Amino acid sequence: MFSRKHVETLLQTVLHDDDILAAYHKYWQQYSQGAIYVNQLFGYLNTAYIKKRKLSDADLIYGEINFDTNEQELEIYDLFLHIWKRHMITPLQGQLTTLISQEIMKDRNGGAVNQAVLHGVLDSFVSIEAYKKREPVQFYRSIFEDRFLQETGEYYRQVASQLRSEHNCSEYMEKVIQKIRHENMRSRKFLHPSSYEKVSEEIQNKLVDDHIQLFHAACEEMLHLDRRKDLSNMYSLLKPIQNGLNYLIDKVENAIKRTGLEAVQNLKGKNIPCTFVKSMLEFPKKYSELIRIVFNNDLKFIQALDKACVYAINVKIKGECKSPELLAKYYDNILRQSPKEISEMELDEKLDNGITVFRYLEDKDLYQRFYSRFLAKRLIYNLSTSMDAEESMINKLKQACGYEFTNKLHQMFTDMSISRDLKKKFENFCRKKKFDIGLGFSILVLQAGAWPIRQSGFPTFAIPRELEKSVQMFETFYNNIFCGRKLIWVHYSCMAVVQFNYLKKLYTVTMGTYHTAILLLFNNTDSLTFQELKETSELPEKDLKKELQVLVKSRILLTEGEINAYSEFILNRNYSNKKLRFNINVMQKITAKEVEHTNRAVDNDRKMYLEATIVRIMKARKCTRHILLVNEVIKQSKSRFTPNVNLIKKCIEVLIDRNFIERSLSKPDEYNYVA
Incomplete structure (x- = not known):
């Protein structure tokens, strides 16, 4: 009773004061401090009576009881606060909230405001119900916050309208950032x-x-002109908005895609593979720096950069993606012997640069095919800059894609090591048999499944007498060691080192086996007709013409007019060359025919891989819907290549025809595994 009368007396005093907020704040401080003293004085009453009748904190917070405040059930301090709320704040709430809003508006306009008073008054709205466990700020929200938020929204709606009419987008963002910063500081005051x-x-x-929409309309121009300050402002303003950055992210991604596409389309010059890798590393650098500086390394922008890089590197021009082949050629250029020596550090850096591009490749299986073909050429013709560099490259690929990806590549190195041992054993075998081959003979025995070498379809020919003994002797040696293994001689990949002893200078020429077989026929004569060469070499007419064209073009053989069945070929005894050692058409590069064969082989491999994947999934699930099966196949195949949905459908049909899976009778879009 005494407390209520005291508060009513203070209310009248506040109402008659010129500065209601200051008077309210003054008496609130005195009253709240006095309430603390009285609460301490009646501490035993709180403990012995009030607390025993109160509900526990758990009941108040988590219980379903709707507990209405009762003056007789409150502790002394809480009771005093309740009285202040009922007899001071409630009668004054309209005036108080109006005056508070006016003071805040004055602060927005640069006027002087008593921060301690304003903060103290608002804090009293919260403190007055601090004893409530459920929503202790409900009273503060109901009498002030809801109204204040509405007024703030209306105020800044007008501010935005004024700023838009007076400023362009760049200036508008600067003003908005200032307004937001000042209002946030005001909130904390x-x-x-x-x-x-x-x-x-x-x-x-x-x-x-x-x-x-104002930001959306301006962001593309800002990206094009690289206005980083404006983009940074836009990022900071849009980030707090739900999905606010999506449009900006799309524009950044499209800009990167355009730059990457231009880099791919503008590839020109002699060394296109190196230019390709260099371009694919350089174009993201600008945007990587932009994302780091302007967008604070935001994960969504980093993901957009990755997507754009994947698009640029895997873009199909005229229906074909050249990136796997170009990247394989890039590594071939680096790992192939070169007159210009580079340091180990520089070599390792170049290998890492290629791996960076490789990680974005979707058709990794196609790259593997091309790389294995180039590697085979380097190993067979002994063209690698170093075996350490080759093994380092294989290890980098294994780290990126796993052991299965590099299994066959490792086997190629194993075959080279085994071949060196076989060569030594063959030499010992010949010494024991006291057999003189009569020439330098080196052999590589390679596993058919590991090497990308065509085993059929190449032209047959009569092995020259000079080579026949060595071939037969090696077959005898090999059959003695291995029982049941079959040797297939790949003559089109062989090469020979031939000396020209009929000229003034001694020339040493490296050439293919077919060229060697043709030239050896001129050991006993200076002139042979096309028909004589055909009958003796037993080469098909088409292939013989091709081999003779190379020898005629290099001026080793001479003939008149176009090569035909009636042509006569004369050994050029006046032949000269600036180099004493040179090569003639040794198959060191990948031909267009081999590229076509590689693409066909990859298509066949993909079909078998997809069929195996489908069977594996169906065996595990027994029954699944079409869309779920397709999605799972794509998911499991992405590490090697991105499969075409139509190709997956064809593989499903093939497996249905072969009775691996069947369509469900009850649901047409569902498949069952046939055990």
């Missing part, structure tokens, strides 16, 4: 912490979200 985020969200909605 005056308001309760529960209001900070709400006020910030309200300002964002009125100044940014309601005008988001």
Whole structure:
């Protein structure tokens, strides 16, 4: 009773004061401090009577009981606060909230405001119900916050309209950032912490979200002109908005895609593979720096950069993606012997650069095919800059894709090592048999499944007498060691080192086996007709013409006119060359025919891989829907290549025809595994 009368007396004093907020704040401080003293004085009453009748904190917070405040059930301090709320704040709430809003508006306009008073008054709205466990700021929210947020929104709606009419997008963003920064500081000066985020969200909605089309219209030009300050401002303004960055992210991704596509389309010059890798490394650098500096390494922008790089590197020009072949050629150029020596550090850096591009490749299986073909050429013709560099490259690929990806590549190195041992054993075998081959003979025995070498379809020919003994002797040696293994001689990949002893200078020429077989026929004569060469070499007419064209073009053989069945070929005894050692058409590069064969082989491999994947999935699931099966096949195949949905459908049909799976009778879009 005494407390209520005291508060009513203070109310009258406040009402008659010129500065109601200051008077309210003064008496609130005195009253709240006095309430603490009285609470301490009646501490035994709180403990012995009130607390025993009160519900527990758990009941108040988590219980389903709707507990209405009762003056007789409150502790002394809480009771005093309740009296202040009922007899001071409730009668004054209209005036107090109006005066608070006016003071905050004055602060927005640069006027002087008593921060301690304003903050103290608002804090009293929260403190008055601090004893409530459920929503202790409910009273503060109901009498002040809801109204304040509405007024703030209306104020900044007008501010936004004025700023848009007076400024362009760049200037508008600068002004908005200042407004948001000042309002956030104002919130922390005056308001309760529960209001900070709400006020910030309200300002964002009125100044940014309601005008988001303005930002969208300007962002593409800002990206094109590389206006990083404006882009940074736009990023900071759009980030708090739900899905606000999506449009900007799309524009950044499209800009990177355009740059990457231009880099791919503008490839020109002699060394296109190196230019390709260099371009694919350089074009993301600009945007990587942009994302780091302007967009604060935001994960969504990093993902957009990755997507754009994947698009640029895997783009199909005229229906074909050249990236796997170009990257394989890039490594071939690096790992192939070169007159210009590079340091180990520089070599390792170049290998890592290629791996960076490789990680973005979708058709990794196609790259593997090309790489294995180039590697085979380097190993067979002893063209590698170093075996350490070759093994380092294989290890980098294994780290990127796993052991299965490099299994056959490892086997190629194993075969080379075994071949060196076989060569030594063959030499010992010949010494024991006291057999003189009569020439230098080196052999490579390679596993058919590991090497990308055609085993059939190459032209047959009569092995020259000079080579026949060595071939027969090696077959005898090999059959003695291995029982049941079959040797297939790949003559089109062989080469011979031939000396020209009929000229003034001694020339040493490296050439293919077919060229060697043709030239050896001129040991006993200076002139042979096309028919004589055909009958003796037993080469098909088409292949014989091709081999003779090379010898005629290099001026080793002479003939008149176009090569035909009636041509006569004369050994050029006046032949001269600046080089004493040179090569004639040794198959060191990948031909267009081999590229075509590689693409066909990859297509066949993909069909078998997809069929095996489908069977594996169906065996595990027994029954699944069409869309789920397709998605799972794509998911499991992505590490090797991105499969075409139509190809997956064809593989499913093939497996149905072969009775591996069957369509469900009850559901047409469902498949069952046939055990």
